[in-house]
Amino acid sequence: MKKTKRKVAAFLLAVGMSLTSIPMSAYAQEVQEPSNQEQESQEVVQEEKEEQAESVEEQETVEFQGENPESNQTITSMDLDGNVTEVVIEDGTVDSYAAEKARIGGGQIVNFNTGSGGVTEYIEEGTNTSGYTHGSYGADAAYLGTSGGKVRFMLSGVIGLVDANKVQVVSAAAAQSVSYYAVTGGRLIHYITINVNKSSYASVLDNGAAPSYLSEGTKYYSYDGHYFYPESAFQQMLEDYKNGNRSRSVNASAPYYNYYQYLPFRSTTNYGSDLNAMINARVTASSKMRDLGNSFINAQNTYGINALLAVGVAANESAWGSSWIAQNKNNLFGLNAIDTSPGQSADYFASPTQCVNEFTETFLSKGYMNPQDWRYFGGFLGNKASGVNVKYASDPYWGEKAANVAWSLDKANGNRDAGKYTIGVKDTLSNQHTDLNVRQERSASATKVYSTGTQSSHAFILLEQNPTSGFYKIQSDPVLNGSRSGIHSGSGRYDFTNMYAYVSSDYITKVSIGNGDSGNSNSGNGNSGGNNGGTSVDPVSVPEALKNVISYSAHVQDIGWQDAVSNGVMAGTNGRNLPMEAIKIQTSGVAGLGVKYSTHTRDLGWLEYVSDGSVGGTTGQAKPIEAIKIELTGEKAADYDIYYRVHVQNFGWLDWADNGTAAGSQGYAYHIEAIQIAVLPKWSSAPGKTDTPFQVKSVDLQYRAHVSEIGWQEYVGNGTLAGTVGKNLPVEALQIAVKNAGNLGIKYSAHVRDIGWQDYVKDGQTAGTTGRALSVEALKIQLTGSAAANYDIYYRTHVQNLGWLDWAKNGAASGSAGYAYHVESLQIIIMPKGSAAPGKTANAFQEKGIEIQYQSHVQDIGWQNWVKNGELSGTTGQAKAIEAMHISLVNATAGGNIEYRAHVQDIGWQGWVKNGAQTGTTGRALPMEAVNIRLTGALSEKYDIYYRTHCRDFGWLGWAKNGESAGSEGYAKNIEAIEIKLVKKGEQGPSGGGTAFKKK
Known part of the structure; x- marks a missing residue:
């Protein structure tokens, strides 16, 4: 939501960081510390920016669907699947007695939803930057006491000061709802309250794969999204915030950063022409986003704005192209739609494509990405501390919602984007405010191209895994001039190859290690030797005694057998689209240690294991290898681990597999192009990420739910959520079908309140009831047809009062019976027979004792x-x-x-x-x-x-x-x-x- 008008306070440039452990020379050179003359000059520039800000209306709006938004008093919420729903704005004021009682002590929150007009202005502590938020999008903040007569708080990463008469201090224990995080199915889910007087959560957002230090079944609290505290440590969290540290969080030394929320826009998606189909699968026939995928890709390639992230913004801003402003003005991003008259003031565009180009070129590439623009706080979605969210939206979770859409699309289409880039962050604590210089070259004396500003959690794309001479090569946020010596403010056209710069590694925390090529970096050191060809990657660091313990050679299309390479070196090619067709692997130097391996070869499937230098795969048949499994053998195998990863067509480098697990892909017809294999002493750390070494293309499964008060939802794909979470709305019926799967069918039965188990229906027919207000309480699903022997079907349900239950399989019951609890949402996944379950399976069905x-x-x-x-x-x-x-x-x-x-x-x-x-x-x-x-x-x-x-x-x-x-x-x-x-x-x-x- 946008503000109608912003009051911009005088900007004070301040470096609010500790000098502890930072070399003074580096600090003086790499942190922007202006002289008096420079300070005066910058104040003049800042005054000009403030005048510009006063004359420019905010470029962000609330989403309105249906009628002209001038008459609506609504905001929007979002679910895990990126669905945008209108919510009527309600006064969330807590009664005065409860508010007063909260001041006595204990864990306290700040309530921003006090019915005072929605938008609340504040000043960021440490930078004196003016900010604003809307309590109807996120009601609660952490209460940190008072300062100078103002209430001190943390919300969406920012520590701010707000007038006491604009908010309430409320006991967290007395609130009916407080925003929190939980792990569900391996994902980190953020539950956001907009009214602390209600027990429901308006927005439920996917933050990506949950880090290993967080457990299912536990509520975690965080008001910056980076450090997490269990429910029992709520008060300790507030004390840490007050003290400027996170020492009592569960991840004090490893801050978490939502990948898509902090991935800079100056990146590219792995999705190309298929983005069209991805969008069309999510929108209605009348949506203004329909058939717009190529426009987003073209804009990405011209103006340097990641197409998947731009789609996320558009989906959130326009309710997937269905809002009134989108429908009537082709305006997908709420551009110039102000709160007082959004429908009237919103810009009109001749076509949705023109709107996409205006957003990516003018608003982002020339505006929010440009450090000389008053709206620049980092070139990523971000939150209220940093990123585009700071000035684009009064919704404190605007950036997280756009990221949620990106997660949803990526999950539904093979997880091809997440984790591609290496991301580094400046200032991981909200009270750190370093103004970091960005240099033309790797030197503290090199030309300063621009500086970041003082915002905390400023994210960069690191174009190399390890710094050289104390500097990281980064992708530039602004458009640069031809010599990379300064900003070219007059152009929005971006060149990924030539627009890069450098920052001191002393100030950077690496928060995400990329699994593919980051931007246009060439992180390798040339060819790995012999006739391997292509772009190599850095070898794995192995102990000297194990340098030659294993060697392997790839047979590559158009090349034949390459020279053998040793432990940790790349075999095959990278960047030439040449399939590997066979491999030979053998060990040496350790008596009692051998190796065996099996390849998944196109048209042949998994072949029998071969061992110790024999040919795995085929030669002379033009049949590429698509996946591989490798195991150590012999009496010494227990002393070592074998790790391996593969570079797959259209996926790039996948994560590391180990000790017989599959690496590669199945069902996509994507070939392996390169491989790295490393033998390390037992219990050594893996060479890199191990989350996703193997990608399986599932059957084209489609299903939808009929939900109370909503009706039939749109069809969703394999593994996607159908129904709702956090709204207490029963699923009343469902339809399930498989598409283009040969002789494979599906049947399913619903257990319905007051009816019990219904007879099975099949292939898209309706299970459950409609028009009778009878909720589904459980379901059973089975595959049919001769091809059913090749697959397992898994499904799980989110049940009233029970939450997400575990995964059921192949006809077993999922849900509950005897409790009169309704199913609120469900997920269904079809996987190749024998695949690991998508999550826990022990508690899929709860039946009240017969x-x-x-x-x-x-x-x-x-x-x-x-x-x-x-x-x-x-x-x-x-x-x-x-x-x-x-x-x-x-x-x-x-x-x-x-x-x-x-x-x-x-x-x-x-x-x-x-x-x-x-x-x-x-x-x-x-x-x-x-x-x-x-x-x-x-x-x-x-x-x-x-x-x-x-x-x-x-x-x-x-x-x-x-x-x-x-x-x-x-x-x-x-x-x-x-x-x-x-x-x-x-x-x-x-x-x-x-x-x-x-x-x-």
Whole structure:
């Protein structure tokens, strides 16, 4: 959301950083510390910028869908899948008593949603930069006390000071909701509250793969998104913020940075023409973003703005091209749409493509990317501390939402972009404010091209993994002149090859190590030797004694067998699009150590293992290798680990695999072009990231959910979330289908409230109900057809009051039964048979314990009360016969019935009845003498039913089971009491009592 008008306070250039551990000479040369004359000059420039800011309306707006936005009082929220939803703005003011009580002590938050008009201005502590936020997009901030009569807070990475009459200080414990992070399915999810008086979370955002130090099942708190504190350490978090450190966070020495949120715009996506299909899969037929992928790619290649990130901004700003401003003005980015009159003031464009070009060239490349522009706080999405988010949006999580869209698109299309670049950050703490010089060359005396500004968490693309002469080569944020000696402010055209610069490595923390070529760097040292050709990569550092422990040679199309290379060196080619067709690997120098390997070869699949220098793959058949598995063998294998990674067509370098795990891809028909193999002593650190060594293309699966109050959502793809999270809206129906998968089909069944398990439907038909307000509580999904033997289908559900359950597989139940809890969202993934599960599988279905209840009609007494689960029904010691019974099950959701019959005096065996119906007689004084009880259907597969009778003159007989007779026949001995128990299959049943049935 934009502000209507900004009041820009005088800017004070201040270097607010500690000199501890920084060489004074480096500090003096690399941190911008102006002389008095320079200070005066910069103040004049800053005054000009402030005047410009006063005359320029903010370029950010709230998303409005449907009617002209002038009449709406709404904001937008976003879910994990990047879906944008309108939310009515509500006053989140906490009652005065609760607010006053919060000031007594304890963990406290600052409530920005106080109904004071939405936008709240503040001053950043340490820089005196003016900022603004909107409490209806993010209500809570960390309370850090007061300073100079103002409330001190941290929100979205910024430490600021705000007038006390514009906010409230509230007890965190008393708030119904406080924003937090949690790990779900290996992803780090951010739950954002817009109203601390409500227990719901308006936006739920994916921050990427969760770091290993965070665990599922724990809430974590963070108001900068970089350092995390468990729920028990909320107060310690506030104290750390006040003290300017993060010493009690779980990752004090390893700050986390959301990759897409801090990836500079000066980068490129691995997606090309396929971006069109990716967008079209997410939008409606009338969307202004439809068929716009090529426009984003062309703008990226011309103006240097990453197409995937630009799509993320457009999706958030225009609700995927469906907002009123997008529909009526072709304005996808809310350009010049101010709060007081967004529909009227928003710029009009002749076409969506023209809007994309204006945004990427004028607003970003010439504006937000230019350190001479008043809006520059770093060239990445960022948050309220740094990046485009600082001045573009009053939504403190605007940058994170655009990043969420990028994550969503990348996950749905093979994770081809995430982690491509190496990212470094200046000032990882919010109270650090270094103004760092960016140089023309690797020297503190080289020409200063520009300086970063004092914002913390300023991100760079590092064009090399390791600094040389104390400087990192970086991709430049601004457009540079031909000599790279200064900024070319008059042009928005960007040249990735020639627009680079250098920064001192003393001030940089590397937060993401790239798995592909970063920008246009050539991080290698030429060819690795012989006839390998192409661009090499740096060898792995291995102990001197192991330099030659392993050697390997690649057979490459158009080249043939290359010379063998040794431990850690690249074989194959990189940058020439030449497939590897075969490989030979052998060990030497360590007695008792061998190697075996298997290749996945096009058209042939996984081949048998070969070993110790034999050919893996094929030659002379033009069949590329697509994946590989390598293992050490022999008695010395336990002393070493073998690591390997491959460079794959269209993917680039994947992560490292080890000790027999697959590396490469399957299902894409992408060939391996190069490989690195390293043998290291056991327990050595891996040479690099190990998250994603193998990419599997799944079946084209499509599914959608019918959600209460929403209706049918758009179809989503394999593994994507359908439904909602954090809105307490039940899924009422679903449709699932597979596309272009040959002889592969799908069937599925829903367990529906008040109905139970429905019959299976198949291939896009509707399971569940619509128009009846009956929620789905669980589901079962199975693959069908002859090709089903090649795949496993996994699925999991997010259930009311239970959250995400574990993954179910191949027809097992997912969800709950017996609790009346509805399913809120679901994910479904089809994977090649035998693939590892996408997550935990132990707790996919929660069923409230099934119970058996029964009542007896007793001579001279009549119907007794119901009893259950082995309790006695009837009487003992009173010589009173049971004449009739009802038997039924409670919470029986597995499918099937309970059936029973009685042997009655003068009648004999009656017919079977079931599920609470009467057996025996009433009003005829005819005693029951024996019973049979049994389960049917799925119930009989999960449970055994035991029962025993107390008979006249016999007393308690033994236990009968699963339809056997209990009691007597031919003796005229009536049943006086009965006990019935359910026991899960495989568990010990009741014992004792001898014979269960006597027959004369």
